[in-house]
Amino acid sequence: MIRTALLSKWHVHAQEYAEEAIQNEHITLTHVWDEEKERGLAWAEELNLAFEEEIEEIFTNPEIDAVIIASPTNMHTEIITKAAQHGKHVFTEKVLAETEGDARSILKKIEEHGVKLMISLPRLTANYYLYAQKVVDEGLLGKLTTIRCRVAHNGSVPTKQNPNGWLPQHFYDKELCGGGAFIDLGAHPIYLTNRLGGQAKAVTARFKQTFDYEVDDNAVAIVEYESGALGILETGFVSSGSPFQLEIYGTEGTLMIEDDTIRIKSVKHEEGWYTPSEVEMPEPAPSAMMQWVTEILSGIKPDISHQDAYLLTLINDAARRSNEEGCRIELK
Numbered sequence: 001m002i003r004t005a006l007l008s009k010w011h012v013h014a015q016e017y018a019e020e021a022i023q024n025e026h027i028t029l030t031h032v033w034d035e036e037k038e039r040g041l042a043w044a045e046e047l048n049l050a051f052e053e054e055i056e057e058i059f060t061n062p063e064i065d066a067v068i069i070a071s072p073t074n075m076h077t078e079i080i081t082k083a084a085q086h087g088k089h090v091f092t093e094k095v096l097a098e099t100e101g102d103a104r105s106i107l108k109k110i111e112e113h114g115v116k117l118m119i120s121l122p123r124l125t126a127n128y129y130l131y132a133q134k135v136v137d138e139g140l141l142g143k144l145t146t147i148r149c150r151v152a153h154n155g156s157v158p159t160k161q162n163p164n165g166w167l168p169q170h171f172y173d174k175e176l177c178g179g180g181a182f183i184d185l186g187a188h189p190i191y192l193t194n195r196l197g198g199q200a201k202a203v204t205a206r207f208k209q210t211f212d213y214e215v216d217d218n219a220v221a222i223v224e225y226e227s228g229a230l231g232i233l234e235t236g237f238v239s240s241g242s243p244f245q246l247e248i249y250g251t252e253g254t255l256m257i258e259d260d261t262i263r264i265k266s267v268k269h270e271e272g273w274y275t276p277s278e279v280e281m282p283e284p285a286p287s288a289m290m291q292w293v294t295e296i297l298s299g300i301k302p303d304i305s306h307q308d309a310y311l312l313t314l315i316n317d318a319a320r321r322s323n324e325e326g327c328r329i330e331l332k
Helices: 014-023 037-047 055-060 073-085 100-113 127-137 187-197 288-298 306-325
Strands: 002-007 027-033 066-069 089-092 117-119 144-152 200-208 218-225 230-236 245-250 253-258 261-266
Touching (some): 002 014, 002 055, 002 288, 014 027, 014 066, 014 288, 027 055, 066 073, 073 089, 073 100, 100 117, 127 187, 127 245, 127 261, 187 230, 187 306, 200 306, 218 306
Parallel strands (some): 002 027, 144 230
Antiparallel strands (some): 144 245, 200 218, 218 230, 253 261
């Protein structure tokens, strides 16, 4: 049994992680810590867990094997590093860290102390991504030229019910978050196109503030790949009704994914658009948390890797720098 503490309810997905952990037969939740004491006390009472006011007590407690982190982004580096140093396995919300340097430092500590790290990149387990990767790997689209991925919602759009939008207001705190829409929701286009596009060599990005916040709520990045292909990554908190879109274009075909609608056109198929049947669609992969548990218990390497976590931070950091400096950022 993996005895696990919940570290912070700051992120909107914290409750989901707690619920999945409760449902996992190999995890026993033991403690809650939160940087906001009242929130942590309430959560601990709700889940019938012990509340620990001092995070150091979590790290030094030999009865705790692992931690699930949903803290502010600017706390990731310190929390994950200390967890690793005390031999605790780590499950964390994306992104891994604010900067590429911090991501490298975290991964070094994880490897030094031999603990298992998992970052929640849920769309890498989805059947539509697995189908897209299969199509690319089989060469049905020929040489890739462009990948466009859009993930956006209306979390910042004012309504009568929510005059400031439905996202928590702390999502607009630049110090806590390290950014706005791109560092949070934009993570999904980043890690999907990282997988599909291969080695990236440069990033150009522009972040916009539709409403009066100190962080971006609408953003686009162009990623150049060593293969010659381009990635167009779009995200935002100000789009009502925006579907999830993943489009992959190549010299011999096109794959279009829009929410649950998937269609492909390839010179290697009969003419016209083709919709794969349910039988042709891969089964979803185990969730990020299940992959984490499996590696802890059996040592089986997960599909979601440390490289995925590192490259997510690398592209995000380069996009931030590109926007701030107004230029194209080459990746070393």
